[in-house]
Every structure is written in structure tokens, then in C-alpha cells.
Amino acid sequence: MRRSFLKSCALTGLGLAMPARTLTATEEKQDLQPYEGPHYLVFNASGGWDTTYLMDPKGTEQINRLYKRDDILTHGNHTFAPTAKHKKQGLSNEDFFAEFGQSLLVFNGLDYSVNNHAPCSRYMATGKLDSLAYPTFAALVAACQGGSCPLSFLTFGNYSATGNLVAKARVPYLPSLRRIANADSIEGNVKSPYHDDFALERIEATLQQQHSDRLKQNQLPRRQHAESMLYAAQVNSKALKRVTPHIPKQIPKTRLAQQAEIALASFKAGVCVSANLSIGQFDSHANNDADQMKLIPEFLEGIAYALHRAEDLNIRDKLVVIAQSEMGRTPGYNQGNGKDHWSIGSVMFLGPGIEGNRVIGHTDEKQFALPLDPDKLTTNDKIGIRVRPEHIHSALRKFAGIADHPYSQLFPLGVDQSQQLTNLWGKSRTGI
């Protein structure tokens, strides 16, 4: 069945890329309807975070020099490393779990299988290790749910492949959003349009007619793809003017907050589905503790900032947060007081449709993953499986309601039904 589906996709151009859908005649004449959500924020701790200093604490001398086993803290069902005394700035674990623990789902013992940055980043972002073609979850959900949004998939770094399903948008600076919001006005001043309205309407109508005609012509697949992507980008860009009211006057200082503001303004304006946020330098091969104590609080502060601002913008109830990294750090220090790459790690989720105050999956005292019963979500040596990124992504696709979307079927994850983490999102929750 997949074979015939893929073949028909190829014939219709889907195999190469399915650009943003062709607009209806009505949509051509009016502004695109805003995308109302849900929105997805994927936070990436790029370089490999030390989960034992966050949601999977060990407290043994070999693994953690900054605290002991007895120092490990709890909040509800969460256990976490104490960082309040060690951080110099940002948000401590104590404050983060106190505020968000009730709505936070933690998955520990995720097996990335390999431990090099490039393949791990790709694997964690897409759920597929051995393909360069797969889209990241953020890109896939953007294509499935809002491909015609002008900034449907925003990225600020990390692995951001799109599978040619959707264009990736980079908006590195907040003021850039203002600059592009009113493209048909001289220097963005809406009172000074370049063209009289009737002339602009004629231009748009002629472009639409040309686009329509060209789609019927014999064209190379690449040219047809380009034609569609280009036309959609220009037409859809008109909706960007909705962003300007939501651009804050003050630009925040921290890296993740700056990225979050751009993403949230775009969410609020209904021009964006998902965003890939990222800060780097987690690759602490030297001086692990100092680096992680600087970066983990910065990372958590960024998540908290985004959630607070989403609250201000009244979109918190539509915001799904995924916090991840491409790998963990070794359960021991090297000679430079650093920690190297470790193929076991964690991921955190928070948002509507996710039951919080839960920790799924575990690692043992030496930081090895314990097999997980995919049905009961408890550790089980006999029938447990090693949960890998494809299991998480398969669950995410179901959660987002895109598992059966043709785009998702173009990029199958190959997880057997018996290994699906069907209850990952909590009691009677199957997604949003």
C-alpha cells in the first residue's frame, strides 16, 4: 500500500516536495485566515546537555561532583538535581520544577543509539537516524497543519531539515519582522504604497494567472516545485503585516528570549505553526560542571520566559513545548573535568493535552537506559524495549494528529504497533 501511495505522490510532485498548498480563489482575494494553533516550540540544548544536572540526577561522586545523592530534590513525582547554589544566572531547577512541575512530562532513558553530534541531532530532530531526507518534527507539523502560513516553520538553529515539505524561515532579529511586514509600502510606511491599489491588484491577478497556467505546463519537477514555493511565499507574505502589533518594543537580552519573542509574535499573528529554538555550547568536554551550570539555568530561563510571554499573549493554552538535546553526557568525568558524549538522555514535554507531574522511563545508577514496557510505561527487563527517537516521534505525530497525514506517510518511522508509546501523553489523552 505504501508503495502505491509513494508512487502516486511522486507523480503528483509530492515525492520531490509538496509546497504550500495552492490557494483558493477566495483566499487569493483576501488575507489568509490566521492559523489558530496549536503551536509547537522545540527547545534544543545544542551540543548535549548533562541530564544528571537536571531531570535525571544521580548524585554519585563519579557522576556528579556538585551534589550528593542525599541532596537530590523532588517536586511531586519529579526528581531533579539541586542547582540553586551553583547557578550564577538563569533559572534554577528548584524554581523551574516548582513552577512547571505539575504540567511537565519528563522522559528519561532515551537511547539515541549513537553518540556523534551530526547523526544524533538528525535522529533526535526527525526520529530517523539513517536518512538525510526526513523532516524535523517541527517542520513536519508545520507542513501538515499550516503550510500556507508565511513563517509556518521558524528555525533559529540546530538540525532543521524540512523534507522539502515547507520552507524554513529564519528571522534572526526582532526588528527584521517590522522591516518585512509591509512590503508593498515605501520603507514600510503603509501610508505610502508603491502602487495604486488597482495597479497592485492587477499585478497580483496577473501573477496568479501566470502561476496557474504554468502549473499546467510540462516542467521539470524542480521548476514546478520552485514555481509553487515562490508563488506561495510571495502571496502568503502579505499576512506578515499581522505580526507588527505583537512585536515588543523592548528586545530581551538573553538568546532564547529573543528567539521566543519572534516565535510568539508570529504565533500570535497566526502566521506560524512551529519554531525550532536553540542555544549551543552544551558540548562540555572540558569543565563540564561549570559549563552546564551556566547553560542549563539559561535554557530553563528561556523556557520559562516563553511560557510567561505566551501567557501574556493569551496563547499559553495552545502552546506545546518540547525540550531536548541531541545526546547526554558520560557518567563520569574525563581528565579535563569534562564529560564526553553519551547516547542516553532525556526529553521534556509540556502543554495542552499532556498530563504533567510524570516521569516516564528510567536510567540505572550508572546512567544506562532501562527497558520500558511500551504499554504500561514501566521498566520491565523481560518485555521492555529500548525507547529510541523514532518511538518518541511516532508518539508525537499521533499527539499532533498528523500520524496519518500524507506527508507523515511519506516519511514512515517504522515503529511496530506493539512498540507504540500509546499512553505517553497521560490519562485519556491522545493528543490535541
Next chain:
Amino acid sequence: MSLPHRTPILAKSGYLTISSILIAAFASQLSLASDPASCPTINNQKLDHFFTTELWPKIGRAECVKCHKSGGDAEDTRFVLQDLSRLARQEHESALRANRDAFLRMAFEQKDNESLLLLKASGRLDHGGNEVLKRGGAGYQILQAFVHRVQNPNPIPSDASPDASGIASFFDGLEMLDHERLLRRVTLSLAGRLPTDKELASLAKASIPEYTTQAGTRASASRGETAVGNQRKAFVALLDNILTEDAFYDRLREGFNDIFLTLGVDGNPDQTVLSYEHFDKTRGWYQKFDLSHIQDEKERREAGYRLAREYRAALLGEPMRLVEHIVRNDHPFTEIVTADYIMVTPYTARGYGCFDAIKDQFKNHDDPFEYIPVRLKALQGRRESENQDSKTGFYPHAGLLSTLQYLSRYPTTETNRNRLRARMYYEHFLGVDVLELAARVSDAAAVTSKFENPTMQASECVVCHKTLDPVAGLFQNFWRFDRNSALYGKRKEGWFTDMFATGFEGEDLPASERWRALQWLGKQTASDPRFARAMTGHAYYLLTGRRPLLPPKDLDDPLYDARAVAYHAQQKQIDSIAASFKESNYNFKTAIKDWILSDFYRVDGLSSRITSAERVASLEDVGVVRMLSPEQLERKIEAVFGKASGHLQGQTAMLYGGIDSKEVTERAVDPSGAMGAIQRTIANDVACKNVALDFSRDQSARILFPDIETDSIPGESPSADMKIRAAIVHLHKHVLGRDDNEDSVEVNRTFELFAGVISDARNTSGIDERETWSCRQGLLKPVPDPHYTVRAWRAVLTYLLRQQEFLYE
């Protein structure tokens, strides 16, 4: 797959041919064929074909050869294959035969009535690579079919694999650019300009072939191919000239920086590239530079800032200037890994501390960007122990590999042990993504705990590290981590012994070469067949913005064969160009020219609709169709209008898919909505700034409207309409590169737009009789617009500038 050492059943001589193996095999299976003579040749051919098109590309090359090769993890087994990627093209056939024979030998071996080959590949017997093919999976089935065919003298199910002859006809049904349009593509792409009238005339002249008759008179030739041949010669001559233009070298540097990213060095390069340990007395020369002749304090301060800025830019620019120097002077391109010099300017020479020694070689001491080749002396540290080893007294330069910029851009750490540098080396100079070797699921954590030294013991790790670590060792003389302090420096204890020995692909670095290990690596690289192919791939990237195709991996993909056809067709072209590149003594211009003349670059359309999903899949990557980068788009605007838009600088360039060579290193390939908005702005603004301006010029100096005035109004007379249509044809040609007839669909469409806008204006009250204020600034003379034609032409130009033909290559 590692197989235990055992005497093969049949391989007594060790040099069995496929025929002898088959004959012996068939003879041994009396129930199947007792007479060797009954082994039909056709079956061997089919088996050969199956091996070449199915087993080798899908299993052998994709999986087995990663370990089962000389220098691989399984090199000590008796199943050792030849890695075709390391061989010259002419050696492929014999290597493929040898590989086929190796597979055949193994296909006969059994354990408990099951094929050893299948047992090993599926991980059911001890196999260093564990499970490589899942039982029942597509790959397993192919191997199973091969074993079955070998063991069965009457196998021959039909082959579903692509026929080799299909590759030869890959471009059937596709349309190619003619030489004139190809010239426009090339001049815009490589020289940032439109073709000149002279160039076009020389092509036109060549299209009217002439020959000398027996009577000694010249007459027009009737044979079209003569014309095509002449045009091709004329085109190549033009191409040779284009590749000498300065603008080509700007593009060359830009394109190669997209690959090497050396502009992305962190921090101030005078601090990071020129480290404290070796350049502390010279790197800050600009801070003490005498600017006292500038009286005004503010001006003097500004001059100081400019000095620092230009010095840093010159330092960062050195690696790409080396590339330029090699290509411009027709040096062998192998010099990017072997050049025993670097490029310096009067400014950077001061930073290195060698300015006084070489200043006579510069034409202008105040030109920050006058680059000349120079050999540096061996580095002198603040302490004797930090002095660079050198038996010649000079820095052992090895092209880009040993430049301080390359080493700074790809730094190392205590635990990384130069592996990043080795990985980048493989990617940049041999076209090998080493990490892809390991892109298979394993349990890295368990491996780490199981082995004392996983990188040398665990097969999952060894598959990469056996390749990577020896090369990492070749960078051992650059063992410093605080780049502000030093880049050069050796490890006190000597290089690591818990890594595979320093060397290259199975050959150890001679001890006598250690002081110049990168030079040794450069020599190995230059003689490696992968180098020519990798550089050919870089030339393709330069021209198309895309890297060559990777072989398809998903055997379950129903379009696998179609994708394989595309991959093989491109590989064939790469092999051919690489061979020609090598024959030309690695002249990089040869690779550029060969690509330009190839069907891959010239293809521009379809002659008929495709109805087969397989054909669509095989053509997915065909055609340049490249969205112009911000830099390229600005150059095109300048070429077409005489002036860049100025919109695609700084942050907006990044927003328009540009790179910063640090965090953002991949250019956008499709436009986002944000980029769509920028395209609209540019179209609006460029039209605004150029339409009235062009009408204000003398007619002879006009670019856009050389044959029409603003009083030609559509519908007023047939002659006016004809003029308007002719003007549209000119605009289509000049702006879009289209050759349209005056009554073509596209010209009709543009005409309707022009006429419609004027009609709407007539029906709208209160319309100003002048162009918009912003769009009538800087005119050479007033251009009134009583009929709204100027603004209608502006609408036309805006429309054209938003089209694919303008925004894409």
C-alpha cells in the same frame, strides 16, 4: 561483515574466476547440473548483471565495504572487498569483478544448511558488524536472491533493476538551453553580468557555418551539426574569457567559502588566527600604526578603525585567496592541499611579522587586499619549547589544511583529539562523510561500558575511528585548545597511543615526516582518486548550489531504482569530468567548463509531459533551478539595471537565506514567507527607482525602454500596440532572459497587465499626472506621466521582477 579465517572450499588458488567458481559449483551440485559445459553463458551474464545493479550498489557498496576492505575493521577476514571510491575509474571494472568473485566464494559456504553469507549478514552467527540486514527486509531478500542464483544453475527470475542502457538515455525527452541562453546563465552566474553584444555577435556568427568549397569559394553549410559545433567552439572561447574576469574570482571565493566556511572564524581573527604564543609582538601592529598625518582627530580615529577592520578582513580572506590564486594562475588544484605557501597582503604580512622581508614584492603597501604568495618561516614561540619543528626553517605549509584560519575554524579539544578536523578534512577534500559510515542503530552506551577502549575495539566505533583517527593524528602538531594562546603545539607525552596509529587509510606516517605531517597528508590526498571527484563535486556545488546526489538507501522505497538511475547518471558524469580534470593537471577551470557544457547544467525543460512516477523521481534533482542567494540577486540586479538594490545587506541578507559561516552555514533553498516579502519589496523598489529614471535618459542610453516613449498608449493605434509589444519583448529578454514572440502567451499577459492598469487609471478620479514622489527622484530630466504609462510600466516591471526567471538561476 567479518567472517572467520577458514580455508575456503573453492578458493584454493586464491584467484578463481567467476567462471571457474560457477563451473565447480554447478559440478558439485549434481542434481542440478552435472556437466560443466551446461553452465550457460547467459546465466553468468545475468548473474553479473544482478550483481552489478542489485547486490553491489544496494548491499556491497552500501554496507559490506564499510568494514570489509583494506584498512577497514574487517580487513583481516577472508572476505575483503575493494572500495571503488578509492580507485580510478578505469580500475572499477576489474575491482567490481574481484568483488563479485569474493561474494561468489562466500555464497557457497553453508552452516547447518543455511548460507553463511545470510547468517552473518543477519547477525545470526558471530559477525563483527552484528545485524546488517534485517531478515525479510529488502536488502536481505536481494542477498538471498543472489545466493539462490549462485547455488541454482537455473535461477533467472526477471530483473527489476534499472538497465544500464537507461542511464545512457537519461536525458531523453529533456530540452537543453541553446548557447545564447546558456551564455546568459553563465555570465550572470559566474561574472555577475549580462552577455555583451560582442559575445552575442560571436555566437551568432558561429551559428552561420561556412566552409570552403572545392572551387575555393565559401558557402553556407547546410548541416546543422556543423553550426552547433561551431557555436560550441565559440561558446568555449567565450567561456575561457569569462573565467579570467575578476568577477568570476569573487564568485569562486564566495562559492568555496560556502564549502570551507573559513570566513566563520570566531572572534577577532588577529587574536584567534594569530595567536599570542607566536605572534604577540606583531599581530597588533595596527594599534601602533602611525596615522599622525591625519589632522582631524575624528578622522584619525575612523582611519584607525578602518585599518583594523580591513586587516581582519584580509586575514580572514587568505584561504579563499589561495583558492583564487591557484585557479587564476592555472596551477594544479591539488595545491589546495599541497601549496607550500599562503597568500598574504601588506596588512596581514605585518601581522605575521614578515612584512619587511617581503615588502618589495607588493605593488602598494597601503592596499589591504593585495595578496601575494609567501612561505612563512617556522613559528617561533615565546619559549623555545614552543618553536615549530622544521627541517627547512620554513612553516610546512599544506595548502588550506595548514592555514591558521582553517585550523581556527575547526578547533579541537582535549577529548576531541583533532577528530573534528579529520572529519572536515574527509568531507572537504575527499567528499566522504565519515559519520555516515556509522549511521546505523547500535547501542553506543553498552559498547562504551563493554570495551576498555571502544574506539579501537568495538566494531560500531571502529568503523569510523579506523578511518578518522589516523588522520586526526596528522594534525597532532596543532594540539592547543585556547586559540587566543596558541594553535601550534605538540602534546607533551607524545601523540595518543589509545587511538589508531597516525597515518592515512592504512598507511602509517613515517616518523621522519612527523614535523610536516599535513604536507604528507596533502600528498596522499592529491593522489587519491576521491580528491578529483570531490573537487568535481565542489564545482557542481558552485554552479548549482547543490551537492551531488547521495546513493539511495531505502531499499523499501518503490522508487529506489528510479533514484538509483539518477544517482548513477550523475556519478557517471562526475567520473567523466573528474577524469578530464585530472588529465588537465587538475585545472579547476576544466571542471567548471565541463559541467557547464554538460547536460546536467544545460537542461532546461521537458519536451513532453511525464506520466511515469519513476521518471519523475529520477528527474527530481535535474535542472539548475536555483534560488539566487542574496549576493547573487544583488549582482543580478546590478547587471540588469546598472545598480544594486541595496536591500540585501546585513540582517536582511540573513533573512533572505544568507549565511554567516558560523551558526548559519546552509543557504536557504526555498523561499519562506519572510523571503517572499523581501522579494516583493525588491520588485517594488527596483521598479520604482528604474522606470522613470530610464525614461529620463537619452534614448540611446536607455536600458529598459530603448524604443518607446511614454506616449504610446495601448489601443490607440495598431502601431502603438506594436511598439508596446516590442517593448515588452525587450523587457522579457533583458530582465528575464526570455525569447518571446510579440504575440506569445507571456507577451499577451504582460500587455494585458499594462493596458489594464492604464484603463483602471483612466476610470479613477483624482490621479496625479506625475509619478509617485519617491519614484521620480534622481531623474535626469522631468518625466511627466499624464497617461499613467510610466506607472503602468512600473507595474509591468514589478510583475517581471517577482517571477521565477528573475529570482532563480
